Amino acid sequence: MRIAVTADVHLVAGDDGHPERLAALRNILEQLPTLEIDRLIIAGDLFDRDLQGYGEFETLCNAFPDISIEIIPGNHDPSLAPDHLLTANITVYSEPQLVDRDGRQLLFVPYAGGTKMGEVIDRFRGELSAGRWILVGHGNYGGGLSTPHPHEPGVYMPLSRRDIDHFEPALVLLGHIHVPTTQPPVHYPGSPCGLDISETGPRRFLILDTDSGSVTSQPIQSEVVFLAERFVILPAEDEAERLRTEIARRIATWPIAPEMRDRVRVRIDAVGYCENREKIRDVLQQGFAEFQCHDGAPRLNHLQVDQNPQLIALAGRVRDEIDRVDWNWSDDEPEREDALLAALAILYRTESAS
Numbered sequence: 218m219r220i221a222v223t224a225d226v227h228l229v230a231g232d233d234g235h236p237e238r239l240a241a242l243r244n245i246l247e248q249l250p251t252l253e254i255d256r257l258i259i260a261g262d263l264f265d266r267d268l269q270g271y272g273e274f275e276t277l278c279n280a281f282p283d284i285s286i287e288i289i290p291g292n293h294d295p296s297l298a299p300d301h302l303l304t305a306n307i308t309v310y311s312e313p314q315l316v317d318r319d320g321r322q323l324l325f326v327p328y329a330g331g332t333k334m335g336e337v338i339d340r341f342r343g344e345l346s347a348g349r350w351i352l353v354g355h356g357n358y359g360g361g362l363s364t365p366h367p368h369e370p371g372v373y374m375p376l377s378r379r380d381i382d383h384f385e386p387a388l389v390l391l392g393h394i395h396v397p398t399t400q401p402p403v404h405y406p407g408s409p410c411g412l413d414i415s416e417t418g419p420r421r422f423l424i425l426d427t428d429s430g431s432v433t434s435q436p437i438q439s440e441v442v443f444l445a446e447r448f449v450i451l452p453a454e455d456e457a458e459r460l461r462t463e464i465a466r467r468i469a470t471w472p473i474a475p476e477m478r479d480r481v482r483v484r485i486d487a488v489g490y491c492e493n494r495e496k497i498r499d500v501l502q503q504g505f506a507e508f509q510c511h512d513g514a515p516r517l518n519h520l521q522v523d524q525n526p527q528l529i530a531l532a533g534r535v536r537d538e539i540d541r542v543d544w545n546w547s548d549d550e551p552e553r554e555d556a557l558l559a560a561l562a563i564l565y566r567t568e569s570a571s
C-alpha cells in the first residue's frame with residue numbers, strides 16, 4: 218500500500234486567506250488517483266489557527282470522496298478534534314493511536330504542548346515491532362537539523378536521536394519544519410506551498426510505501442514558488458556586465474521545472490557598492506523580466522554609490538583574493554558573498570549590509 222504524506226498546510230479561513238495554500242493541497246489530492254493512492258496523511262498544522270477555516274477544507278475533501286484523509290493536530294491547531302470536521306472521508310487523531318496498514322504499524326502522535334514525543338511513544342513500547350513501525354508526529358527532531366524554524370523559535374514536542382535509537386522506528390514522518398527536510402529515518406514533507414517569501418524553493422509531498430518502509434518525493438504544482446536572490450555588487454567599470462552574467466547563472470541553477478517557471482515569485486536584493494545605481498536596477502529588472510518580482514521591484518536600500526577610484530581598485534583586489542579561497546565548507550560556515558560583504562564593510566567603514 219502507498220500512502221501520501223503532507224503537513225503544515227496552514228489553511229486560513231475566508232476567500233482572501235491565502236488561496237494558494239488550499240490550491241497546493243488540492244494539487245496533491247488531484248495527483249493521487251493517477252498515482253493509484255487513496256490515502257493521505259496530514260501531519261499537523263493543517264490549519265493556521267485553531268477552530269477556523271474548516272469550511273473550505275471540507276468542500277475540498279468532499280470533492281475527493283474516495284480518498285481517506287488522516288489528520289493529527291499540530292502546534293497551530295492543537296484543539297482539532299474528530300467532531301470538528303464533518304466530512305465522511307476524514308479521520309482526526311486527537312489522541313495517540315496505533316493503527317495497522319497492510320501489516321505495517323503506524324503510530325499517530327498528535328501534537329501536545331509541553332510533552333516530549335518519546336514520552337508518548339513509551340506508552341506503546343510493548344506493542345511496537347522494533348525496526349518495523351512508523352511514527353507520524355509533529356514537532357522538532359533534535360538530531361542536529363541545521364534549519365531552525367524561522368517563525369517559531371523554541372522546541373516543540375521534541376523527538377531526540379536517543380528516542381530513535383531506543384524505540385527503533387523504521388521511519389519517522391513529521392510536520393512542523395516547513396522546508397522539505399530529509400535526514401533518515403526522519404522526513405519532513407514540508408509545507409505544500411511556501412507560506413511567505415522566507416519559505417523558498419519548490420515543494421513536494423511524500424509517498425510512503427508500506428511494503429518496503431521507504432518514502433519517495435512527488436513534486437507539487439503549487440500556484441506560487443517563492444525564491445530569493447541576493448547580489449553583492451562591487452564598484453567597477455564592468456559592474457553591469459558582471460551582474461548580467463551572474464543573474465543568468467543563478468536562474469540557470471534554479472531547481473524549477475520548466476512548467477513551474479511562470480509560478481516563480483522572486484525577491485531580488487542588491488547590496489554593496491556600485492558606480493551607477495540606476496544601471497544596476499535596470500540590469501536586475503531586465504534579468505528577471507520573465508518572473509514576478511516579489512516586492513514589485515528589486516530592493517536596493519543597501520546598495521550605495523562609490524566613485525573613489527582608489528577604493529574601487531582596492532575592492533576589486535579584495536574580491537579577487539576572496540575568489541581564490543576554497544569556500545566549499547560545511548553548512549554553518551559563511552559563504553563567499555558573506556566574506557565579500559564583511560570585507561567591503563571594512564573597506565568602506567560601514568556596517569555590513571548582510
Ligand SMILES: [Mn+2]
Binds near residue numbers: 262293394395
Ligand atoms: Mn507549521
